[in-house]
Amino acid sequence: MKVDGALALEFQKQLGAGKVLTKETEMACYAFDSSFLGQLTEYRPDAVVKPDSAGEVAAVMRLASRHRIPVTPRGAGTAQTGGAVPVRGGIVLDLSSLNRIIEVDTDNLQVLVEPGIVHADLNAHLARFGFFFPPDPGSSRMCTLGGMVSNNSSGMRAVKYGTTRQYVLGLEVVLPGGEIIWTGVKGSKALKTVSGYDLTQLMVGSEGTLGIITKIRLKILPMPEKRGLVLAAFDTLEKSGEAVISVFRNRLFPSAIEILDKTAIRAAMLYKPDIVLPQAEAALLFEVDGSPADVVYQAEKIAGVCGPLAGHVEWTDDPVKFGKLWQARQVVGAAAARVKPGVTRVYDGEDICVPITKVPQALRRIQEIGARHGLTIVTYGHIGDGNLHSAVMANLRDPAEVEHARQATDDIHRLALELGGTTTGEHGVGLTRAKYMEEEHGLALEVMRGIKKAFDPDNILNPGKMALETVAMGETASDKTAQDKTAVERE
Numbered sequence: 001m002k003v004d005g006a007l008a009l010e011f012q013k014q015l016g017a018g019k020v021l022t023k024e025t026e027m028a029c030y031a032f033d034s035s036f037l038g039q040l041t042e043y044r045p046d047a048v049v050k051p052d053s054a055g056e057v058a059a060v061m062r063l064a065s066r067h068r069i070p071v072t073p074r075g076a077g078t079a080q081t082g083g084a085v086p087v088r089g090g091i092v093l094d095l096s097s098l099n100r101i102i103e104v105d106t107d108n109l110q111v112l113v114e115p116g117i118v119h120a121d122l123n124a125h126l127a128r129f130g131f132f133f134p135p136d137p138g139s140s141r142m143c144t145l146g147g148m149v150s151n152n153s154s155g156m157r158a159v160k161y162g163t164t165r166q167y168v169l170g171l172e173v174v175l176p177g178g179e180i181i182w183t184g185v186k187g188s189k190a191l192k193t194v195s196g197y198d199l200t201q202l203m204v205g206s207e208g209t210l211g212i213i214t215k216i217r218l219k220i221l222p223m224p225e226k227r228g229l230v231l232a233a234f235d236t237l238e239k240s241g242e243a244v245i246s247v248f249r250n251r252l253f254p255s256a257i258e259i260l261d262k263t264a265i266r267a268a269m270l271y272k273p274d275i276v277l278p279q280a281e282a283a284l285l286f287e288v289d290g291s292p293a294d295v296v297y298q299a300e301k302i303a304g305v306c307g308p309l310a311g312h313v314e315w316t317d318d319p320v321k322f323g324k325l326w327q328a329r330q331v332v333g334a335a336a337a338r339v340k341p342g343v344t345r346v347y348d349g350e351d352i353c354v355p356i357t358k359v360p361q362a363l364r365r366i367q368e369i370g371a372r373h374g375l376t377i378v379t380y381g382h383i384g385d386g387n388l389h390s391a392v393m394a395n396l397r398d399p400a401e402v403e404h405a406r407q408a409t410d411d412i413h414r415l416a417l418e419l420g421g422t423t424t425g426e427h428g429v430g431l432t433r434a435k436y437m438e439e440e441h442g443l444a445l446e447v448m449r450g451i452k453k454a455f456d457p458d459n460i461l462n463p464g465k466m467a468l469e470t471v472a473m474g475e476t477a478s479d480k481t482a483q484d485k486t487a488v489e490r491e
């Protein structure tokens, strides 16, 4: 059902007029996220509701459930899969006003926060106490904790510190009918529990399809005293892969291991000429952390292990030099479009994950996919856990190039599956990976559909995502949503 004027008034009565938006210009701002899909198609909501408490979220859900209105939760809209896009219209529930840090309890290694807090703001606050929440997405200054929990986000340090999942101790969740529950033992501050089904972990990565997260109890860690960095450049992709495996074999455990392929090296240097990297097929950046002595020990050893394989190795524990070397990795996402005038970065096929041993092969095959479709693809990423970011570059004003980009990103997803990996290591399924769900999960997808039904029998919460709806044979969930009447094809 649609949100008409009368229903919009009902929402306003519950929350106050300022918290319910209905103007067309406002709806346009909520019609996309950071995905390729968002660059091509708009899905406008009928209304946007901006609650600022769990009670208000519950009131919205009760009303939405009574009238069978689709509700799409949204944090900052930085996700790259169409997850926060309202493909069935209805309401977008903007959770950015629930942004309080409720409690910092360093003695019990935890914080209690609302989902709208931005990742970098939380870590800036925790730094005052000498603590941090380790997952570190590239979107740190924009994305919300609610989005991170819902997508099980991670980043460069996942190799040592794991993903968001490892830090979520409990959640307050508003169910589709408006009931409020706590997962992870109500009122508990325990760091471990085995009591009952683990609903916390079920909610993590559920992409807003099972409930609305309104509070998050998160584990935090003391900040390491020091960080160091090793840069190694290789004349073949295979040698860079060998170096990573040798580092682990030598019982070294870096906090991050990042790779830049030759196109990514070029992009970083074009973007910021003060970045000087060796000309190479691949560059690896190893970050190490710990006590000052430990950092020196690890950095020296990693440099020693890479030495026989690399054409160039250097390391530093000096914070200024560290910042200079690390910026090559930090800018590469934004820099990618510099490799060719007139192109835009296509956010699709951008976070496949393959076994570590298959990374060199994946990088080579991605370059071949680019050549086959006449497109430049810049690839970089977290080689330490096999998670690669491929930036396909295309002129979005050229329909033939857009079609090639679609095919290239499909080829990249299929390559991940062929190499024994997955289509998404950190960004999620949303709409763009829905069509691979059957292949990735087989019968387990039916179990997921059963779980969705148990939580949300009327399918009002973020409908059309993750292939959770039963669709006709041969039709994927993304095909189905593409036909949706709310879609406005952009010129």
Ligand SMILES: Cc1cc2nc3c(=O)[nH]c(=O)nc-3n(C[C@H](O)[C@H](O)[C@H](O)COP(=O)(O)OP(=O)(O)OC[C@H]3O[C@@H](n4cnc5c(N)ncnc54)[C@H](O)[C@@H]3O)c2cc1C
Binding pocket: 033, 034, 072, 073, 074, 075, 076, 077, 078, 079, 080, 083, 084, 095, 115, 136, 137, 138, 139, 142, 143, 144, 145, 146, 147, 148, 149, 150, 151, 152, 153, 154, 155, 156, 207, 208, 209, 211, 212, 213, 214, 333, 426, 427, 462
């Ligand atoms: C430049 C850039 C760099 C990025 N780098 C990384 C990276 O390094 N690692 C990584 O993992 N991701 C990365 N991302 C992807 C994205 O930032 C993450 O997925 C992020 O966690 C999404 O947060 P958000 O607040 O923007 O969520 P949104 O995009 O608003 O929503 C994401 C999903 O969560 C759901 N959701 C949001 N809030 C709630 C809630 N409170 N309750 C229930 N469901 C909710 C939405 O419905 C949607 O399905 C990057 C994105 C960009 C643009």
